[in-house]
Amino acid sequence: MKVIVIGCTHAGTAAVKTLAKLNQNIEITVYEKNNNVSFLSCGIALYVGGVAKDVSQLFYSSPDELTSLGAQMFMEHEVLEVNTVKKQVIVKDLKTGEQKADSYDKLVVTTGSWPIIPPIEGIKLKNILLSKNYNQANEIIEKAKDIQKITVIGAGYIGVELVEAFKLNGKEVTLIDGVDRILNKYLDKEFTDIVEEEFTNQNIQLALNQTVTKFEGNDQGEVTKVITTKGEYETDLVILCVGFRPNTSLLAGKVDLLPNGAIKINEFMQSSNPDIYAAGDSCAVNYNPTGEKMYIPLATNAVRMGTLVGYNIAGQPLKYLGTQGTSGLHIFGWSMASTGLTEITAKANNIPYEMVEVVENNRPEFMPTFEEIRLKVLFHQETRRIIGAQIISKADMTQMMNTLSVCVQTKMTIDELAFTDFFFQPHFNKPWNTLNQAGLLAVAQREETSQKAVHI
Structure with missing residues (x-):
C-alpha cells in the first residue's frame, strides 16, 4: 500500500510517525511546502518574548527523523491538484519548478490552516x-x-x-x-x-x-x-491575528466540507471519500458538547487526529472520541483555561443550561501562601450533564480543565462531580476539592429549587 501525506506540521507528523512505527510494509511519501516540519506555532509568542531561547526546541521532529523511519520526504514541494478518480496528485518542486504526477492508495490531507x-x-x-x-x-x-x-x-x-x-x-x-x-x-x-x-x-x-x-x-x-x-x-x-481558515482548496467539490472549507470526517478519520483521510486544522472536529461538527484549530486536536489516522491506515482501527476544545493560557501571571461551552456559546447553540461559580482559595488558609480561584461550570438544565467550564487564578489550577474535559466527554453529571474521589493534601488543595465544591453547590441549588416547588 502507498500512502501520500500532504502537509507535515502537527497532524501530518503524527500520522507519519505512527504509521511508520505500526506497519513497515506501507510506503509513505510526504509532500511539504516548507523546509521544516512540526513547528510549534503556539510557541511563537514565547520565542518573540525571549522565553524560548533556542528556536530549534520549537520543532519536535525533523525531515531527517521521518526519513529514518522510512518515509520519503519531499520538502519544498507543493501539491497543485488531487485527482480522486485516478488517485493521483500533481506535485511541483518549488526549487526547480518541475512538476510530476504521483499515485496513491490512501491519501492523508493534513494541510493545516492559514491566517485570515x-x-x-x-x-x-x-x-x-x-x-x-x-x-x-x-x-x-x-x-x-x-x-x-x-x-x-x-x-x-x-x-x-x-x-x-x-x-x-x-x-x-x-x-x-x-x-x-x-x-x-x-x-x-x-x-x-x-x-x-x-x-x-x-x-x-x-x-x-x-x-x-x-x-x-x-x-x-x-x-x-x-x-x-x-x-x-x-x-x-x-x-x-484575526483567525484561521482551513487549507482545503485541493479537495473543493471532491469531498464533503463545512461552509468554511473544513473537511468533514467520520469516526475513523475518513472523509466522504474513504480513501482520503484528514486530520488537524484542515478538517472539522466532532464537538462533544453539542454533537456537531465544528472548526476548532488546535495543536492538541491535530496530534490526536493525526495519530488516529496512522492507526487506522495501518490496520489497527481506533475510533475518534471527539473533542471539547480544551485550551489554556498564561498571561502576566494569570493561569486560565476552559473546556466545552461558555455561556455565550451555549446560548448560541440554544442549549438550556445552568451554571455554578466557585470562588475559593486553592489551599487551606493556614498555609503560608494561597491564591484565589474562580471556577465556573456549566451543565445541561435537563440532563444535568456537564457541558463546559472555565477557571482563572494566580495559582496554576488549569489541570482542573483537563479533568472536566474528561467529565464532558464521558457525559458525567454535575451531581456525580460533587462526590467524585479527589485526593487532599494541604500543599495542593482543600478537603473538599474545588471541583467537588462546584458539584455540591449544584446539588444544593437543585434541592432549594425542589423545596420551592413543593411549597408552591
Whole structure:
C-alpha cells in the first residue's frame, strides 16, 4: 500500500510517525511546502518574548527523523491538484519548478490552516505581518527589534500572547478587536474582565468593539497608522491575528466540507471519500458538547487526529472520541483555561443550561501562601450533564480543565462531580476539592429549587 501525506506540521507528523512505527510494509511519501516540519506555532509568542531561547526546541521532529523511519520526504514541494478518480496528485518542486504526477492508495490531507487576511485598504503595506510559521516568527522578531509602537489585531489566544510578549520587551502595544472584549470565544465576561484589567494596569491600549477600515503608510511604503471605526492609532508594526481558515482548496467539490472549507470526517478519520483521510486544522472536529461538527484549530486536536489516522491506515482501527476544545493560557501571571461551552456559546447553540461559580482559595488558609480561584461550570438544565467550564487564578489550577474535559466527554453529571474521589493534601488543595465544591453547590441549588416547588 502507498500512502501520500500532504502537509507535515502537527497532524501530518503524527500520522507519519505512527504509521511508520505500526506497519513497515506501507510506503509513505510526504509532500511539504516548507523546509521544516512540526513547528510549534503556539510557541511563537514565547520565542518573540525571549522565553524560548533556542528556536530549534520549537520543532519536535525533523525531515531527517521521518526519513529514518522510512518515509520519503519531499520538502519544498507543493501539491497543485488531487485527482480522486485516478488517485493521483500533481506535485511541483518549488526549487526547480518541475512538476510530476504521483499515485496513491490512501491519501492523508493534513494541510493545516492559514491566517485570515481581511481585504482592508493598505493591507499590502510593509510591516504588516502574519503569525503562523517559523519564517514569520523570525520576521516578527527582526522587525520588532528597532521599533517601538506595535499594533496587534485580533484578541484571541495568539494575539493576547503576542501583546504580552511585546509589552515585556518594552514596546508600546495596542490591541484591536471587533468585539467588545478579549478572548470572547474561550472565556465569559467575568474572566476576561480580570485579564483586561491586568492589560490596563500594564499600560496596554485596548481598542475593542471597533473594526479596522484602513492602513496608512509613509513614502517608503511602511505602515504608520491603523484607522478603525472608532479611532486612529500610530504604529510601526502590525501583526494580524484575526483567525484561521482551513487549507482545503485541493479537495473543493471532491469531498464533503463545512461552509468554511473544513473537511468533514467520520469516526475513523475518513472523509466522504474513504480513501482520503484528514486530520488537524484542515478538517472539522466532532464537538462533544453539542454533537456537531465544528472548526476548532488546535495543536492538541491535530496530534490526536493525526495519530488516529496512522492507526487506522495501518490496520489497527481506533475510533475518534471527539473533542471539547480544551485550551489554556498564561498571561502576566494569570493561569486560565476552559473546556466545552461558555455561556455565550451555549446560548448560541440554544442549549438550556445552568451554571455554578466557585470562588475559593486553592489551599487551606493556614498555609503560608494561597491564591484565589474562580471556577465556573456549566451543565445541561435537563440532563444535568456537564457541558463546559472555565477557571482563572494566580495559582496554576488549569489541570482542573483537563479533568472536566474528561467529565464532558464521558457525559458525567454535575451531581456525580460533587462526590467524585479527589485526593487532599494541604500543599495542593482543600478537603473538599474545588471541583467537588462546584458539584455540591449544584446539588444544593437543585434541592432549594425542589423545596420551592413543593411549597408552591
